[in-house]
Amino acid sequence: xxxxxxxxxxxxxxxxxxxxRRQFHQINGLVGRGHEVQVISLHSDQxxxxxxxxxxxxxxxxxxxxxxxxxxxxxMHRAIVTADADAVVVSHVDSRWMLPSGLHVERPVLxxxxxxxxxxxxxxxxxxxxxxxxxxxQEAFEHVTAxxxxxxxxxxxxxxxxxxxxxxxxxxxxxxxxxxxxxxPLDRENPxxxxxxxxxxxxxxxxxxxxxxxxxPSVREHVPDARLEIxxxxxxxxxxxxxxxxxxxxxxxxxxxxxxxxxxxxxxGLGASVKFAESLATGAAVxxxxxxxxxxxxxxxxxxxxxxxWAEWIVARLxxxxxxxxxxxxxxxxxxxxxxxxxxxxxxAWIRSAADPRG
Numbered sequence: 001x002x003x004x005x006x007x008x009x010x011x012x013x014x015x016x017x018x019x020x021r022r023q024f025h026q027i028n029g030l031v032g033r034g035h036e037v038q039v040i041s042l043h044s045d046q047x048x049x050x051x052x053x054x055x056x057x058x059x060x061x062x063x064x065x066x067x068x069x070x071x072x073x074x075x076m077h078r079a080i081v082t083a084d085a086d087a088v089v090v091s092h093v094d095s096r097w098m099l100p101s102g103l104h105v106e107r108p109v110l111x112x113x114x115x116x117x118x119x120x121x122x123x124x125x126x127x128x129x130x131x132x133x134x135x136x137x138q139e140a141f142e143h144v145t146a147x148x149x150x151x152x153x154x155x156x157x158x159x160x161x162x163x164x165x166x167x168x169x170x171x172x173x174x175x176x177x178x179x180x181x182x183x184x185p186l187d188r189e190n191p192x193x194x195x196x197x198x199x200x201x202x203x204x205x206x207x208x209x210x211x212x213x214x215x216x217p218s219v220r221e222h223v224p225d226a227r228l229e230i231x232x233x234x235x236x237x238x239x240x241x242x243x244x245x246x247x248x249x250x251x252x253x254x255x256x257x258x259x260x261x262x263x264x265x266x267x268x269g270l271g272a273s274v275k276f277a278e279s280l281a282t283g284a285a286v287x288x289x290x291x292x293x294x295x296x297x298x299x300x301x302x303x304x305x306x307x308x309x310w311a312e313w314i315v316a317r318l319x320x321x322x323x324x325x326x327x328x329x330x331x332x333x334x335x336x337x338x339x340x341x342x343x344x345x346x347x348x349a350w351i352r353s354a355a356d357p358r359g
């Protein structure tokens with residue numbers, strides 16, 4: 001058992017956006033393995049109601065009217081330096097500034113890069129932002145002991161952007177919490193495709209536009225009563241036949257219980273998507289783009305970026321929905337192989353090794 005200090009500009013939250021949810025479940029998984037975790041985050045309107053049930057949290061106000069106040073930052077730094085911890089986990093490069101310089105000399109510090117933004121900006125041809133991110137990443141690496149990504153592909157991208165990197169790189173995948181995906185009566189009476197996520201995020205938005213423009217018209221042509229239900233924030237209203245934009249939905253289990261297919265369209269993506277593993281757990285058949293499925297090797301679903309293949313695959317399942325296995329085999333796979341309890345294994349192993357006084 002080790003004492004872990006978790007540092008993040010975001011508040012870990014089971015009900016939050018993807019990054020907040022990921023942190024909550026990683027912390028919960030580490031607590032489940034016997035570690036003590038304390039969280040330091042920034043003052044915000046983000047909820048602490050879920051994280052405080054599993055770990056103590058302190059949030060610091062470091063700015064007044066949008067401007068950083070050195071005295072307040074120093075107060076946060078003192079709290080981090082004096083925290084009773086064997087190891088420190090920093091979530092995101094954007095959180096590295098919260099650490100006082102030199103902390104990694106006294107305690108092992110793991111930086112969760114998660115998404116290699118320098119590679120993403122480079123692929124999109126945004127040179128100025130790429131250079132800024134390369135500089136920020138390199139500066140962060142100088143103050144930590146090891147680096148963590150969410151997939152082998154993201155680790156490869158990290159080494160590609162930083163060929164001189166000599167730090168250990170740990171791969172900790174994303175997972176699902178089986179308690180959030182209980183058994184539910186599955187209804188395949190109507191031909192429904194579901195999609196959920198934060199659609200204001202650029203890779204998700206591109207994927208949704210691709211689904212609506214290049215896949216959905218062909219699906220409706222062959223299955224005229226097909227319905228696409230889009231849950232989550234950031235999606236624009238659609239006038240396409242059969243498309244319903246639902247906004248935030250509190251009960252995804254009930255929503256997806258009536259879906260024959262769950263779609264995970266992501267383009268120009270980076271990192272791994274929390275919603276992909278969760279889509280596998282729904283019990284529906286899953287269609288994903290390669291960027292959407294990043295982080296899971298050989299998943300039991302369709303993985304393709306071909307709109308024609310997507311449309312043909314979805315149509316076949318909607319037409320034969322009453323004969324489709326329910327739940328799909330992907331559900332048992334996700335609940336057995338992709339749990340958060342297993343996903344935190346690499347973090348747990350690093351912490352136990354790093355906190356060992358024998359080195």
